[in-house]
Amino acid sequence: MFSGTDSSSPELSLCSPYGPWTQGRGPTEELGLALLECAAHVETGPMEKATRCLARATGLVAAAAAAAGDGPQKRLAEAMVDCLARRLLRPVQAITDALIDPSVYLDRRSVRAARRGFFELSPFPKVAFVVGNRAIVEAVENESLVHVVGMSGPFTQPCQWIQLLHELRRRPEGPPRVVRLTVVHDDGELLAKMAEVLSDEAEELDMEFQFHGVVGQLEDLDFSNLRDVLEIKSGEALVFSCTLQLHRLLAADDDAMYSSRSAHLNQMASIAQLQQMAVSSCPPSTGGGGSVQYKDDDDDPYRSPATPLTFVSPPASTPHLQMPAALANFLSAVRALSPKIVVVAEQDADHNGVSFRKRFCEALHHYAAVFDSLDDAAAATTSAASHLWSPDERAQVERVVVGEEIKGVLLRDGAHRRERHDRLRQWAARMEMAGFTGVPLSYAAIRKGNDMVRRCGLRRCENRECGGCLLLCWSSRPLYSISAWRPAASGGAGSGSERSEYIHVGAEADDR
Numbered sequence: 001m002f003s004g005t006d007s008s009s010p011e012l013s014l015c016s017p018y019g020p021w022t023q024g025r026g027p028t029e030e031l032g033l034a035l036l037e038c039a040a041h042v043e044t045g046p047m048e049k050a051t052r053c054l055a056r057a058t059g060l061v062a063a064a065a066a067a068a069g070d071g072p073q074k075r076l077a078e079a080m081v082d083c084l085a086r087r088l089l090r091p092v093q094a095i096t097d098a099l100i101d102p103s104v105y106l107d108r109r110s111v112r113a114a115r116r117g118f119f120e121l122s123p124f125p126k127v128a129f130v131v132g133n134r135a136i137v138e139a140v141e142n143e144s145l146v147h148v149v150g151m152s153g154p155f156t157q158p159c160q161w162i163q164l165l166h167e168l169r170r171r172p173e174g175p176p177r178v179v180r181l182t183v184v185h186d187d188g189e190l191l192a193k194m195a196e197v198l199s200d201e202a203e204e205l206d207m208e209f210q211f212h213g214v215v216g217q218l219e220d221l222d223f224s225n226l227r228d229v230l231e232i233k234s235g236e237a238l239v240f241s242c243t244l245q246l247h248r249l250l251a252a253d254d255d256a257m258y259s260s261r262s263a264h265l266n267q268m269a270s271i272a273q274l275q276q277m278a279v280s281s282c283p284p285s286t287g288g289g290g291s292v293q294y295k296d297d298d299d300d301p302y303r304s305p306a307t308p309l310t311f312v313s314p315p316a317s318t319p320h321l322q323m324p325a326a327l328a329n330f331l332s333a334v335r336a337l338s339p340k341i342v343v344v345a346e347q348d349a350d351h352n353g354v355s356f357r358k359r360f361c362e363a364l365h366h367y368a369a370v371f372d373s374l375d376d377a378a379a380a381t382t383s384a385a386s387h388l389w390s391p392d393e394r395a396q397v398e399r400v401v402v403g404e405e406i407k408g409v410l411l412r413d414g415a416h417r418r419e420r421h422d423r424l425r426q427w428a429a430r431m432e433m434a435g436f437t438g439v440p441l442s443y444a445a446i447r448k449g450n451d452m453v454r455r456c457g458l459r460r461c462e463n464r465e466c467g468g469c470l471l472l473c474w475s476s477r478p479l480y481s482i483s484a485w486r487p488a489a490s491g492g493a494g495s496g497s498e499r500s501e502y503i504h505v506g507a508e509a510d511d512r
Helices: 027-044 047-068 072-089 093-098 108-121 123-139 158-169 188-204 223-229 246-250 256-268 271-280 308-312 325-336 356-383 391-410 424-433 443-456
Strands: 145-151 178-185 209-215 237-243 341-347 436-438 461-466 469-474 477-487
Touching (some): 047 072, 108 123, 123 341, 123 356, 123 443, 123 477, 178 188, 246 341, 341 424, 356 391, 443 469
Parallel strands (some): 145 237, 178 209
Antiparallel strands (some): 341 477, 436 477
16 A cells, blocks of 8 residues: 555554555655554554644545545545544543444444445455355265355355355256255344245255354354354264454454553543643644645654553564464364365454554555455446445445454454454464365366456456465455365374475465
């Protein structure tokens, strides 16, 4: 999105270049710099600079809107500014406790509609599902008893499984004698409707079909009793489809070492501190041409005086690879069930570190591409008259689905932070550590994905093969990854006795 050096540099930089934010030096470019500078100050202090920088960013959002209208960069910037403001208020516990999260006002119907809208609007979940379904069909070739476990959480849609039923029906050897589908989802009403729709579809296809819904979230399941929870029977060809969910098992109290510092910070917070913030955050002045005039202090913007914010500054780097107990236990339980294949689709982003500044920088670039893709998709579907996507409908998808995901990345810490997206090579390493070996996606599966991209009609959407896996990209920036796995034939989890035959995803996968 931005041009510049890597975010680990001590100087302000705009890492991971992405087109829309590098076109000239207008309000949009200034806005990106201001957002990153504010994130740096929020992480390291001083508070006065952070609030002044936030005021400048807020003014630049208005300037960007005046220059380019209600574009995707402006809408994303509003969400990022909101996160910065809430993060900045965190040291004052009385204020943060009094704030009301807008998401509490989202009713189940609105959430359900937004999730369905994201699936219909974005090309990426559709590509992930057709590729994953093809891999599943190939894995259960000639099997008569097939049990599919869908762990796609909020991204589960009936059309994914309808398409899978049709694929199984068209097998050269004929459909399976019985197809069982277990879906884990937090919406019991949606599961009931899904069971009805899929049962009707299976009847139309003259297929024996059984549906089992598990109300809940992946992280709440009893991994020690997974066979009973998922109602798995002996003799079944078992497969797992995990879409945008495994990262939730990476949650760990990785910043517990700073809890004592945070407690000390909260003790120091006071009304006087808030008053000082208010005084220092006077509205930015606007000069000729609508550009915001801002003068920083003469000292180094990354210098950290002894202000309260300094006490909670996380380290600049985190361990290269994390294998928390929850993920290890889940993968061990899955491996013990001997599935034919485990299809994993995940966001391809570096949102798993402790450093807020690095997470913010990566999120700014990643979600700029996501917002941009949704904007183009809405325009393409409208012009094709397949569905007239109003600005309000698109905004609802951005706010309820993507916006909530952004808040999960930036506003939560420790064990409460579930949105911990990671790169493909990190997931490959974890799967191998857990005793799985890679299953290369077939030519037919990749072709299915490419066909779906072409049907979406979005010029900047593309698939990129990477070591037997697939990266789903926007303007050459990977946003999601798809990989397939099976239990290693010998040796225990992490033994390394059977190395993955194809997934050697190195630095080239991270070359953004």
